[in-house]
Amino acid sequence: MTGIPATGIRAQESGAGMPTYAPGEPGGERPASGGFDVVTGAFSYSGAAIARGLLAAGRPVRTVTGHPGRAPTGTPIEVRPLDFADPAGLTASMHGAGTLYNTYWVRFPRGPVDHQTAVANSRTLFHAARDAGVRRIVHVSITHPSAASPYSYFRGKAEVERILAETGMSYAILRPATMFGGDGVLINNIAWLLRRLPVFAVGGTGAYRIRPVHIDDLARLCLVAGSSAESYTLDAVGPERPTFYQLVCFIKDAIGSRSRVVRVPGALIPAAAEVLGWALRDTLLTGDEYRAMADGLADTDGPPTGPVSVTQWIAENKDSLGRRYANEVDRHFR
Numbered sequence: 001m002t003g004i005p006a007t008g009i010r011a012q013e014s015g016a017g018m019p020t021y022a023p024g025e026p027g028g029e030r031p032a033s034g035g036f037d038v039v040t041g042a043f044s045y046s047g048a049a050i051a052r053g054l055l056a057a058g059r060p061v062r063t064v065t066g067h068p069g070r071a072p073t074g075t076p077i078e079v080r081p082l083d084f085a086d087p088a089g090l091t092a093s094m095h096g097a098g099t100l101y102n103t104y105w106v107r108f109p110r111g112p113v114d115h116q117t118a119v120a121n122s123r124t125l126f127h128a129a130r131d132a133g134v135r136r137i138v139h140v141s142i143t144h145p146s147a148a149s150p151y152s153y154f155r156g157k158a159e160v161e162r163i164l165a166e167t168g169m170s171y172a173i174l175r176p177a178t179m180f181g182g183d184g185v186l187i188n189n190i191a192w193l194l195r196r197l198p199v200f201a202v203g204g205t206g207a208y209r210i211r212p213v214h215i216d217d218l219a220r221l222c223l224v225a226g227s228s229a230e231s232y233t234l235d236a237v238g239p240e241r242p243t244f245y246q247l248v249c250f251i252k253d254a255i256g257s258r259s260r261v262v263r264v265p266g267a268l269i270p271a272a273a274e275v276l277g278w279a280l281r282d283t284l285l286t287g288d289e290y291r292a293m294a295d296g297l298a299d300t301d302g303p304p305t306g307p308v309s310v311t312q313w314i315a316e317n318k319d320s321l322g323r324r325y326a327n328e329v330d331r332h333f334r
């Protein structure tokens with residue numbers, strides 16, 4: 001995409017010796033301890049990519065998941081329940097593991113589950129890993145977590161990072177802004193809407209940037225992190241940071257949509273997303289998600305840590321993008 005600046009890194013290291021990212025060489029030297037690794041949600045999104053990477057590197061994988069029934073027939077992945085009400089069971093599931101790759105989080109509050117629930121569950125998971133003697137935790141967080149954030153998602157993420165550091169375990173934190181590739185939701189569902197609606201509304205100026213990272217780049221960063229002994233924190237971000245308006249227009253042109261992309265007052269977006277979500281029986285975008293993006297929290301200005309270009313990926317996947325709607329509530333709440 002022309003006009004989209006390339007970027008550079010923004011790593012927040014809390015330990016020395018951050019491992020070098022080597023594209024195409026996931027994992028590197030494997031940890032000496034632990035006969036297998038544990039990945040949360042190996043049949044969901046980022047957990048699936050991490051599990052694929054580990055298996056490709058010859059590392060046995062066990063998953064803890066809320067959806068054991070989604071295990072494909074014949075999977076080499078050992079399946080255990082992600083049951084936060086049973087910490088002893090979680091500890092038993094992780095006993096003998098080298099690294100826990102943690103992707104667990106709750107995108108938005110629904111019913112009795114909110115971000116504070118996810119914080120408490122993350123604490124349970126980390127403590128179970130420590131009790132199980134797990135060597136290291138590689139944790140997927142988000143860009144700009146902050147205890148002072150107005151958004152419960154970002155406050156919760158900051159709290160989880162703090163809890164992880166306080167376990168005293170060896171850890172790495174990877175912070176993506178947003179992810180694409182595989183069966184990711186955001187870009188697919190923008191394309192789905194652009195294929196079906198005569199008008200696509202962008203909130204405000206649409207000038208806020210987003211910094212997507214390919215799911216396999218995130219997985220590689222996680223595997224590199226799993227093979228290190230240093231504790232560190234790193235943004236997991238791709239080479240492009242289009243404005244949201246540019247991104248929507250790029251998707252529209254790529255898929256040949258005739259939808260009109262219009263800018264509307266930002267205050268209208270949460271209500272419009274709620275109406276669409278009601279029609280789709282999904283939560284398309286929460287008010288907080290929109291406001292956080294408009295506040296620039298899905299952007300960073302450092303150099304890329306993952307090489308895959310989002311615009312190139314969209315161009316390569318234009319025929320399949322947005323053919324099927326990706327329903328977040330079906331994935332995680334039904």
Ligand SMILES: NC(=O)c1ccc[n+]([C@@H]2O[C@H](COP(=O)([O-])OP(=O)(O)OC[C@H]3O[C@@H](n4cnc5c(N)ncnc54)[C@H](OP(=O)(O)O)[C@@H]3O)[C@@H](O)[C@H]2O)c1
Nearest residue numbers: 040041044045046065066067103104105140177178179332
């Ligand atoms: N996706 C993005 O664009 C994006 C952007 C920035 C940061 N992140 C961060 O990256 C991490 C992984 O995200 P992801 O999109 O790859 O997640 P995911 O695969 O959809 O889910 C990751 C794990 O969380 C569990 N989970 C998700 N929602 C849940 C719910 N409502 N109740 C109970 N368990 C739930 C999943 O359960 P199952 O085992 O049942 O599948 C899975 O184990 C998260 O920490 C997220 O904050 C993601």
